[in-house]
Amino acid sequence: MEFSITQYSKFMTLLDMLLHNLRTLHMSLEDSIKWLGEVMAEIGPTQSQKNEEQNVFNIEQANAIIDYLKISLFQHYRLYEFLFFSTREEIVIGTEQVIEVVKTSVHPFPEPLVEGISFDIHSTFIQPPSTSDIEMKGLDQEQGPEHSQSESDTSDMDPLVGFTIEDVKSVLAQVTEDILKGIQTEIKEKLQIQEEAFNTRIEKLKKA
Numbered sequence: 001m002e003f004s005i006t007q008y009s010k011f012m013t014l015l016d017m018l019l020h021n022l023r024t025l026h027m028s029l030e031d032s033i034k035w036l037g038e039v040m041a042e043i044g045p046t047q048s049q050k051n052e053e054q055n056v057f058n059i060e061q062a063n064a065i066i067d068y069l070k071i072s073l074f075q076h077y078r079l080y081e082f083l084f085f086s087t088r089e090e091i092v093i094g095t096e097q098v099i100e101v102v103k104t105s106v107h108p109f110p111e112p113l114v115e116g117i118s119f120d121i122h123s124t125f126i127q128p129p130s131t132s133d134i135e136m137k138g139l140d141q142e143q144g145p146e147h148s149q150s151e152s153d154t155s156d157m158d159p160l161v162g163f164t165i166e167d168v169k170s171v172l173a174q175v176t177e178d179i180l181k182g183i184q185t186e187i188k189e190k191l192q193i194q195e196e197a198f199n200t201r202i203e204k205l206k207k208a
Helices: 004-022 027-042 061-073 078-087 119-126 129-140 144-154 165-207
Strands: none
Touching: 004 027, 027 061, 061 078, 061 129, 129 144
């Protein structure tokens, strides 16, 4: 509309006052339209010669301003009321989860059942010696020289005296075979349980 600086100032003040009436005074749509009519009567065109300095808009400009306010503010008045007055739910953009971790202890925490091993193998090859065993070794070292001498004599004796290499090989083979049989049996049982579980799921899916 090629407004002048004064007209721009009046127009922006008019917009600010309309939003102020809506946001602060909670003015309804009807009251806002009445208020606009009163203000436009003061700053718009008039036949009175006394208000020529206040009448900064002609008829065409006043009609253009009213049309603009009609399609911008008044047509979406309910939307502005919702924007200023309605409480909205807070959108959760993140969440915090607490994961419990197994605490460290003197002995290693047992493995899950799926990855577990037999207690004999765990206690023999994995589990470290307990504090009671260490204390017993310390007491043995503090005993008299006679006891230590007798132990040293017995320790000097070869425990494999009287056994041939074939005997040792046969014993090791038997022990290894027993251990492997136990592990294979456990693996077969676990595989059988998993296979039954999978078959049950497949049957459920077929029925569904």
